[in-house]
Amino acid sequence: MNKIITIGRQFGSGGRELGRLLAEELGIPYYDQEIVREIADRTLMPESYVQQIIEQRKIVAFPLHIAKSFQLATDLQIATNPKIEESSAIFNQQSKIIREIAEKSDCVIVGRCADYILKERNPYRIFVYADMEKKMKRCREYAPENENFGDKELEKHIMEIDKRRASYYNFHTGQKWGDPINYDLCINTTNLSIKEIVPILAKLF
């Protein structure tokens, strides 16, 4: 069975960079935005719209995986809330694509609940996080030149993105995003150089 590495990450923690470098070091494919692009292709929705659905979903009353026991309530809810239906359709498409990717070869997949979607393949599940100060510093380094958030604004921005990621993950998996028990390794990037840790991490595989 192919060796799959999944990476969950807080915004600004460097998880994407860690995933990309780890895939490079291991000489295996790396998937991130490619998945959104593939969903857009298959659903004929614009990529930006798919991204928006994935990232901006609101918390709803019944997570779909629990709601199976509450079929009537869910049916009613879906019938009255097309956004849920759309988000659910996109999640199903995403799951299908992620399973196809895992079927093809060893790989690194960033985000998108891949740890949960592929759980029967026992992926190696990494979660990357850092303290707020370091995440803010990293965001400023990578921000476009015309982006000028104040400190408070940037902190709020980071917290909002992570809140959405958590809500998306918790909703679709019934697990808690960032809870160590759902990962094999949790790496705090506050005090480390991602470039230096990647060759060591790679030896795990």
Added chain:
Amino acid sequence: MNKIITIGRQFGSGGRELGRLLAEELGIPYYDQEIVREIADRTLMPESYVQQIIEQRKIVAFPLHIAKSFQLATDLQIATNPKIEESSAIFNQQSKIIREIAEKSDCVIVGRCADYILKERNPYRIFVYADMEKKMKRCREYAPENENFGDKELEKHIMEIDKRRASYYNFHTGQKWGDPINYDLCINTTNLSIKEIVPILAKLF
């Protein structure tokens, strides 16, 4: 400044073994029960009694580090609760010993809030955990022959020990035991061989 590695661990997760092997691999001293023995020597209390005070402390209303702002309430509480005073005296002694240890040489220290006590020395803080099934399996492997816990009883036993560890840590540090943000690396030992991961981990230092 000496390189200090601290290890927090769930009961049955293999954290102690990981710490011991890591110290061996790095050729540096390893401290665990030695600290309790040293407290016992210095306070002239029996080692088993010191252990009991450390492990069996109950949650109290005001953590001491917060209670500084509530001096009167704390004074009253300590005056009426000699156990708190004793536990606090032992924690102070323990902190002193841990600082002396860190002063001497590079080392690995297991448990005892060492990550918090030595925070100004920027220790590398590892937390080791596993799922309940694996922790139960490990406990059975290492249990004395005459110990015959049923499954439910063993699970309860493990949960109680971790509850005490959490309460001791949270009380003395004002941080949350096992919360990733308080550690540099959290390692799930459910699916891995501790002997195999140690040489890789050692490369971090």
